[in-house]
Amino acid sequence: MTTHQGLVAGIDFGTQALKISLFTLEGKLVWRGERAYPTVFPLAGRAEQKPEHWWQALVEVLKEAAKSVQLSRIEGIGVCATSSTVLVVDEAGMPQTPALLWMDNRAVDQAKAINENADTAVKEVLRYSGGKVSEEWMVAKALYLKEHGYLTPGRKVVEQLDWINFKLTGRWAASQCNAVCKWTYQAGKGFSPAFFDAIGLPDYQKLWPQEVIPVGDRVGEVTEQAAAELGIAPGIPVFQGGIDAHIGMLGAGAVEPGVMSLIMGTSFVHLVHTEKPVFHEGLWGPYENAILPDQWLIEGGQLSCGSLTTWFLQQFYPHVSAEEMGSVYEEVVAEAGKIGPGSDGLVMMDSWQGNRTPYRNPLVTGSMVGLTLAHTRYHIFRAILEATAYGTRNIIAAFEDSHVPIKRIIACGGGTKNALWMQILSDVTGLVIETLEETEAGSKGAAIVASYGLGKYPSLADAAKANVQSGRVYTPQKEAQEKYDRYFAAYLDLHVALFPIMKGLASPEKGDGMR
CATH class of the missing domain: 3.30.420.40 (ATPase, nucleotide binding domain)
Structure with missing residues (x-):
């Protein structure tokens, strides 16, 4: 077995598979593995996964990694995941429903009702979401789950990333990346109670994590229970990631205005930073401080x-x-x-x-x-x-x-x-x-988040630029x-x-x- 000092783990829960990349703090790839998990399409326009499959994949991939790498060398963990893949959990964090995958569009009616709401508070919030919410998003799906009786007292609706971070650290906290882009959260202002009152979700504070943590900040440490299940050391710091494609911007080094990050996976995501807010009804955003401070993010997909x-x-x-x-x-x-x-x-x-x-x-x-x-x-x-x-x-x-x-x-x-x-x-x-050269920008971006969180770089942008190796040009x-x-x-x-x-x-x- 080869010994490597100072490793960071970038963990990417994608649509079809989990991918883990272990890097040195200097950005050298040491090991990579992945494990697929199934998606079920129960009806037209619907897509579901079982959360336990995500965790089992994490257990299996780390077990495989342990055959080649001493996992005790992991000093930090960053996680990214698909956005608006939501599930209902009980007070102990146990899943009470399958996860509604990001592409699941059963919340069409809820999204339509929100977008047609004439309330001034609704219009002002939606201005920073491209003028609308999507049926894919957390807000529409949470409203759907509430209207269909799944959000009974004591239950929460959380995203895939929230649940994984909770399983690792025991702490419920949303990513500012996800919250700004998919939950109508505004950096500096937070959630708008008037918006949620108007759309019929006044109890949102009880229904999902209220603590919002910027990308790169510490979520917590790996618990004894999680460490035992995963075969890693307890106490490893876990740093807040975000949406897989968006964290992929860091892995691609696309951190300057005018540089488009094109993430080519199950879906395509097109992301560009701007220095000022840009409003266009055909694009999503502008999202303030979603990934980098003092930057606005515009999204297509x-x-x-x-x-x-x-x-x-x-x-x-x-x-x-x-x-x-x-x-x-x-x-x-x-x-x-x-x-x-x-x-x-x-x-x-x-x-x-x-x-x-x-x-x-x-x-x-x-x-x-x-x-x-x-x-x-x-x-x-x-x-x-x-x-x-x-x-x-x-x-x-x-x-x-x-x-x-x-x-x-x-x-x-x-x-x-x-x-x-x-x-x-x-x-x-x-x-x-x-x-x-490194095609898996999601797991690399998550590892960059961990390196930054550990203090290796002065900023996320610096960390991204220092870890990019160019490949072929077309x-x-x-x-x-x-x-x-x-x-x-x-x-x-x-x-x-x-x-x-x-x-x-x-x-x-x-x-x-x-x-």
Whole structure:
């Protein structure tokens, strides 16, 4: 067994899997592991996970790490997780419901009611959320859970990150990152009682953690019980993280205004810091001090991206084992790479689970237009990659409409391993896209949070800049870019033509659907 001094653990609870990275305090990767956990889709538009699966994954990955690394060397822990993945717990923190995953949109009616509320206090708060709340967010889901009788006396509704930090330290505390971006919390002002009174959630103070801790501040120390379960030392400090994609900005080094962090995972998240607040109805924010002090954060996002490639493999290769899927994926990418820009006239909409930005429409679905008998599975795969690129270009246009110039794009996440996808993104957007040597920006960002918390760096921004190693750079190809301009125009036209039809087809299931 190799001995390493001064380790920090970056723990990232993603949509499909837990990822843990162990780094030295100087930022050198020592060990990495991951463990998948299942998602259940009980009804259309619903997505659930079991919290015990998250904790079990953490136990198993740390057990695996102990075979190679002395876990007693861990000096600090940072955690990030998916945002607005919420669950109901009792007074002891025991889950009383499955977790409603971030993509679960059963709170559509609650979000609509909040957004249509004419109260002045509501409008003022929503001004700093892009003018609306999303059905994905904590506020809408908490209201849904209350209206359906799940928030009985003594129970709380918490996020995935809150529950994990509680399991580690025994302390309930929200991340300022999550609270500002998804809970309508305002840095310096806190929660607005008038807002919650107006939307029918006056008892919010009893229903979720009220203590809000900025990114990088200490949450607590690992308890004796957690240490025994995880095989680590008690007393290790745990520092507050935040939303996985947002903490990924630190892992990507995207901490300066005008630098877009493109997180390529199950969904895509587009994040940019600005020095002043920017208001645009097609973007989320502006969020004050969500990650860095004295900075505003603007957010765009696509709900269905990596999940589409997962769907493709599951549907077209259902009998391929997990061990063989890697080689199958390589073959699919290679064959799709032989097809020209535009997939021989096949254009896809990427809104399979709804549209987050710039349309903010939870009821839209996916589509493929232009199919012929000449098209193959590889055309469909390439069309998926192109659709996500069209969606990213559409979001970048919204940023530019807001007078937020995108000077650089730094991409990170599992999608960056697909060179074809990266080149398509560059060709469609017409922008240079940088990648990182370290693709797992979430767990790296969480480790950076821990290093900062331990006092290794004077600021989070300094810590992020000191830990970035650049990777491959993708430059747009002029001929492909010109072809994609035409297909992007068709992509936009499809939204105009098909949104009314999709709305008519949408029939959200009633009842809570909780399994």
